[in-house]
Structure formats: structure tokens, C-alpha cells
Amino acid sequence: MAASPYQQLEDEFRRLHAFRGALAILRWDAAVVMPSGSADVRGEQLAALETECHLILTSPKVSRLIDRAQASVDGLEDWQVANLREMRRQRDHSLAMPNALISRLAKATARAEVHWAEARRNRRYAEVAPYLAEVVALTRDRAALLGQHLGLDPYDALLDEFSPGVLTAAIDPLFKTLGRRLPALIQESLQLQTNAAPLPIEGRFSSSRQRALCVEAMKALGFPFERGRLDESEHSFTEGVSGDLRVTTHFELADPFHGLLAALHETGHALYQLGLPPEWRDQPVGRSRGLALEESQSLLLEMCVVRGRPFLTFLKPMIDRHLGASGAAWEVDNLYRHLTRVHASPLRIDADELTYLPHVLLRCDLERDLISGKLDVAHLAEAWNTAAESRLGVRPKDDGDGCLQDDHWAVGQFAYFPAHALGGLIAMQLWEAIRNDVDDLDAAIACGDFTALNQWLRMNVHGVGARSNVQDLVKDATGQPLSALPALRYLEAKYLEPR
């Protein structure tokens, strides 16, 4: 019997999955082990594979099969129907972009990236503004085209790439609720912490000791080293597929928590990949539910779990053993103060759990106004500085500490920061639900028993794959619609706690 249109589609997407897996390994290789002079050769390999992926998604054959499968959708099971919807979604996103626009954007972002780095060295935004204006103009075209194709407002179409199904109208009120409370919350917590500064963490710790600590903590959390690796790279990241997970971190000799927190943040990403529904692992419905959900998993682990007293209680003997540390600065209570210390810095990379959100929300506002045309690219630096002052209470001393600190927009990444803000909200909402559902969670974590935590996440988040959209997934998992209130409850409890 000949394969049905739906089965033929599964074969096409299985091929796509294999190519994407190959791309992941090639990208990991480029960041971790590739010789410095081989970037040109690698670029050709990546381009050839990416073109092939694009060709599969935009082929008349796949579109024809999608139409035919859709016509007999009644014969499909639930997961298959969801899989077909995700196939169509990927096809629509690929098909919406004309090659000419893709190539103009590639050139404009390449130019803007170079000038951004130069402008950042000189700390003068004006030098890069015309190049950013070009990227913004092309991105507006892209958003308009994508919006037409998907039946969405232009900015919502961009949101849909990283946070499937999420609309501005749904998240804007949440971001506003959060944004109204955060500036005061930051000031209150700074006030509370004034007389409770932690003892400084001092010493130098070799990469091999830090690595051993990371590996032991990752193993305890469930990272499968027989199907994964931990390596070092300039910026930490997670690549690969659930059968071959590659996590990286970056060690600072004088700050052992820098590399550890990065490794455990990435472990959150890896555990999501690991928990995706195995029988659908090479199909669209078996992949993650986009960047917002991915970030929720890394933030939940790094912020809610790791920067908490129970986890630090579990971690302390490991720290003592691997880092050879001892003394009052290394007691659980001091470590906790150290990892929950609030700093109102103008730089996002210096942010803590509490100030991370206003940093990201500031970017969400500005990029939406850039795309809508409400904010002229020429006035970005001033708008940034004003927003930083009102959201964080600090005015950047120059553009280097202001809008030049991140190059995401220069390289064309819009709707990336909203996915991060949303990821933070979702993390805290999931965390509240987990604490309600799981008995004695703190005691289990303090003993290094993450079974119940992982089971909850696998059942309610990881194992769902891309079957639901973001909001439904959160509602099904927590019993509540997506909301900013759990985040506010969590942050107030943690950062207004008497010290």
C-alpha cells in the first residue's frame, strides 16, 4: 500500500530533522572545537544545509502533501493533527519570505553588525544609527509580509516566530502590570539589602575544579552525560537534539558561580529537550514550543531552583569538596545572599534575577515602537536612557552603557526579548504551580532528589512538545491563564524577605 500524504509528510520532516541535527552539530563544532581559520569552509557547509532545509519547507511537493493531508484530517489521531498543524506553521513561515528579502536582510545585518561593534568601541550610537535604520526598515517589510501570510498584525507575526500563538494584546497587559511594580520593588529590596551585604566570595578556582562541580550538579539534576557533553565556549549555549545534547559554559577563575549558573541555566534547556515526547522526536510536534518556553525552563532552573536555599543546601558539600572552600563566606546563608543580591546596573549582563526583567521589558517597549514606526531609529539612544532611568533607577553614562550594549537588533533579532520576558513570567508561574502540586519539594531538593520536580515538568511541559500553543500549555500546566501575578508574588516574597 502506498504511503498516505500524511505519512509522506512525516518522511519529509524526518529528513528535515536529520539536516537540522547535522546543522546543530556543525554550529557546536564551530563554537567549541573548530580551528580559527576554518570559518569560511564552515560557512559554505552551513549555507548548503540551511538552503536544503528551506527548499524542503518551500517545495511544491510539501505544500501539495499538506493540502492533501488536510483534506483527510478526520482520519488522523490527535497528535498527528497537531503535527500537521505544526508542519503547516513551519511551511507558512518559510514560504512567506521571498529570497530577495532574505538576501537583502543578510547583507544589511552583516553591515550593521560590523558598524555596531565599531560604534560600541567608540561608545557613540550615532555612528551605527543609519545602518540600524536599514535593518529596521527591512524588518518592517519582513513583518508586514509575514503578517499578511499568517493573518496577523506585523509585530505579532514576528512574535509568532519565537512564541507561537502569542499576541501583543495578550502579553502587553502582563508586561505593564509587572513594569508598574518593578521599579519600586527594586528600590525596596535595595533598601533592605543595604545593611545585609554578603561576605565576599574570594579565591581562584581552576577550570577543571569548576568543571567537576558543574558535572556533578548536572548529573544530580538528570543531565545524561552518555547522551550529552559539557564544554567551554565564549558564550554559553545548548545545541543538539534530545539524543545528543551539547551544553557549554564559560569559567571565570575568580568567580566560580559565573560558570556554574551558566551551566545550570543551559541544563534547564537541555532537560527540556531531553523530556520532549520521544515517539515524536523527529517531527515538528515533538520539538520545543519555541524560545519563550525554552527560556522558561532555563530560568526556572537557574533562578527559582538554583538560587534558592534548598538547592544551595544540597550544593554546599559539593562546593566544599570540589573548590576546597571553607569559612563563613561559603555557608548556605551567605551563598544565598550572594546569589540574590540586587544590583541596579545599566548593563543587562550584570543583571540579577530581579533587575533582569526590567532590562528585558525596556527592550520590548523600544523594539515594538521601532517596528511600528512610533520611535525613529535616530532617537533610540535618548529613548533608551530615559527608559533605563525610569525602569532601573540608573541613567547610562553613555551609549556604550546604553543602547549599544546588545547587538540583537543589528543582527535582525526582533521579538527575541519579548520571548525572554515571557519566559521569565512563565517560569515563575510554573514554579508556583509546582510548589502547590509537589509535597515537600524543598526537602527533596535539599537532599538532591529532583525526581518529583522533573516528573512534574516532563508531564506538564516537556512531554507536551509543540502540541499546544504557549498560553494553552501554561494554562493546562498551572490551572490558571498566563498572568503576571505569580511573578510578582514570587519576587516580592524573595526580595522583600527581611534580611
Place this chain on the structure above:
Amino acid sequence: MAASPYQQLEDEFRRLHAFRGALAILRWDAAVVMPSGSADVRGEQLAALETECHLILTSPKVSRLIDRAQASVDGLEDWQVANLREMRRQRDHSLAMPNALISRLAKATARAEVHWAEARRNRRYAEVAPYLAEVVALTRDRAALLGQHLGLDPYDALLDEFSPGVLTAAIDPLFKTLGRRLPALIQESLQLQTNAAPLPIEGRFSSSRQRALCVEAMKALGFPFERGRLDESEHSFTEGVSGDLRVTTHFELADPFHGLLAALHETGHALYQLGLPPEWRDQPVGRSRGLALEESQSLLLEMCVVRGRPFLTFLKPMIDRHLGASGAAWEVDNLYRHLTRVHASPLRIDADELTYLPHVLLRCDLERDLISGKLDVAHLAEAWNTAAESRLGVRPKDDGDGCLQDDHWAVGQFAYFPAHALGGLIAMQLWEAIRNDVDDLDAAIACGDFTALNQWLRMNVHGVGARSNVQDLVKDATGQPLSALPALRYLEAKYLEPR
């Protein structure tokens, strides 16, 4: 103006080259850094890319373009004509194999490989003979089909895969000439060495020290670490393309020459890749001239250069420095005796420069008789033992030391050993020509100056790419037709030298 058929072909083969480069990195990754449990995921990625390569070569589009380009071949330049010929060659080899036969062979070799390992543990060939018989029968079908397609005798068609343009009729007399002289030469050299045993090389040397020695020696030889790497793997190999060369070796703590010789053998392969004509690097004519030539480059470096007094003179201070070695055993003369020591062992992996050739020639005879049907698979073990006795002077004590030692045939690799024998002959013929052409070569090598050697090889071998067939390349490089006499002259001079 639209691209000509020839230009369109270049585009197709450029894509093929990018996919093959990606495959090389994925294979390197699997052997060097991949987590142990990720083989299944990797298998899917490799299969998808290999299928894609096969589809490009066998596509009606490529065949049509080849025909059209051929029709206007007069308008092409020499390199383009040669490139078109190599495109056709690759297409013909791919097109000749029906998918059904490829898949039957894949299954039969997978079965035979498992049973081979089991039979080897039990040292009983009879256990695997029926499975090998299946592989041989399918390989005979494959050879017949390939032969029909290429207009060659069946075994010559197999030869053509690894040694393009080489016919049994051309190499058989050379192998016979060599084979007639080698048994006596081995006995004479053993006799000469009886009273001149080298002092033993003793000590244990960490991998990091051995690695540092390899890296310094490889750099001196011209290996480009900014576009290449040295790593460890179970079996040493070279992967990648000329812009990203990945060499591996395997260190034995008690034998620093094991890892060093393997690394420098592979460096010979890498320098060949590096010297291929850069303007053709992503086209068939810009690739190596097959396995026989590749082996000639690794053997030339490992055997003729490295196992020679001038190179050891250059290497000695490096060895002293990195391995912290000193004493009479580490003097150049003793190192030379150590590296030119002849052992008549029944095992190929224990072979030295002199006994390596009879080991390989023995396999050449037997596999040709297996494919022609002259030798029944059931009688292989006995035929092997008889041949080993007459060629090497030692009879294997059982099948484990006999025909079970190599699993190449079980996995379907025929015509592989002839390429190695030929590679050895070519290495020695090139070496004789280099010594004639380059003044003061020994003095340059003793000073670590490999410029003239590398220039000669680049001009006469590497830079030719796949423009000529094997015999023409050798004749153009040396001024003499391919012959066994330079090998005999070289081996007699080196191994009958009074000790």
C-alpha cells in the same frame, strides 16, 4: 546570461562538496567527541546526508547537464574538461548501483561484521564463513554490474573505485616482481639484524607530553593548526577538507613512537589535502586522486622521511625536550635501529616497513581469487595460512592470527588492500625521484627544513588533484612508468645496509 550546462554542473558539485564536508565533520565528531549513546541519532544524520549526496549524483538533472556539457566540450579549458570527466566518473559509479543491491549489501555486511567479531574472539573462521560468503556473493554481483557500466572486468571495476584508471593487468606484474624478492629480502635483513638489536626504549610518557611532541613535529612539517586539529581516537585517521583538516592519533604511554608515527602518517594525508589545487577545491578535479595516491603520501612521510636518519637527527632534540629522555637508547642511531627493526609477525598491525608489503600483497591475491571464484570462501583460512608462510616465513598459529585479523572483507571493502600496496610502491618511486631532483635533501631534513620536499610534492602530486589518472600522475612526476624497481632498490638499500 543564463549559466552554461557546465557552470550549472559546477554549482551542483559545489553543493555536493559542502554536504561531503559536513559528513566529514560529523564522522570526526562521532569518532572523537560524540557521547557514547548518541550513535543512533548520528546514524540518521549521516544516512540523510549520504542519501542526499547519492541523489545529487544520480539525478536526471545532473546526467542531462553532463550530456549537454559534453556536447560543447570544445569550449572548455583543460581543467574544466578534466573536471567534467571526473563528474562523469562519480556519476557512473553512483548510477551503476541499484538501491536494492546497496541495501542487501548493507544488511549482509552488518551481519558479517557482528559474526566476524564473535568468530575472532573464538579464533574460529568457520563460524563466520557463511556470512562472509554472502558478502562475497553480493560483491561479485556489484563488481559485475559496475564492470558492465564502466566497460571494465569486474575486479578492475572495484579497483577503479580506490585507484582510478588502474587495471589488474598493469599492477599484477609489479606485485609479482615485488612478491618474488620480498621473502628472501626479509630473511636476509633478519639475519643482518640478529647481532644488532637496538637498546630498548623504556619509560612511560604522558599523553600531554607525547601530544606536544607531535604538534611540534607536525608544525615543522607544515601542518596548519589554524586550519586543522590533532585529537585522539581509537584508530588514527584524517578527516575534513583542505580548509579544516582533522588528524587523530592514539597514544600508548609506554611507546611514544606509536602515537608519533601514526600522527605523522596522518600528517602525510593532511598535507596532500592541503596541497590540492585551491581554485578547484570544491570540484571533483580538485580532490585527491583516490586511496592509492593518498596512501602514497602518508607512507612517503611515515616510512621514507620519518623512519630515516636525517629526520631522526632533526627530531632528537625535540624528543629530549618533550619526553625528558636521555641516554644511549635515545641516540639517533639507536632510534633508527628501533624504527627499522624487522619483525616477521603473522599480524599486520605489528608489521614494519619491510613486512608491511607482503602482508598487503597476500590479501591482494586472496581477495582477487575470492571475487573471481577461484578461491572458495570456505577454504580461505587454509589459503591464508599457506600464503603467510610463503610470504612472511611464519605460519599463523590459528585463525585469530590468520584471516580473522582484519575485518575489511566482512564489511565489504574489496580493492582496498591493492590501493595500499600500490600506495607503498608509488611512495618509494616518488621518493627516489625526489632524491634525484632535490639537492641536499638529507641536510635540509636534518635541519627541519621541509620546504623543498613540500614544494616538490605540491608541484608534482598534490597540486595535480584528480586531473590525471594514477599511472599518468606517477609517470609525469617521476619521468618513469609505474614500476616495482624503485621500491626494491629502496628496500634493499635500507634493509641490507650493514649494521
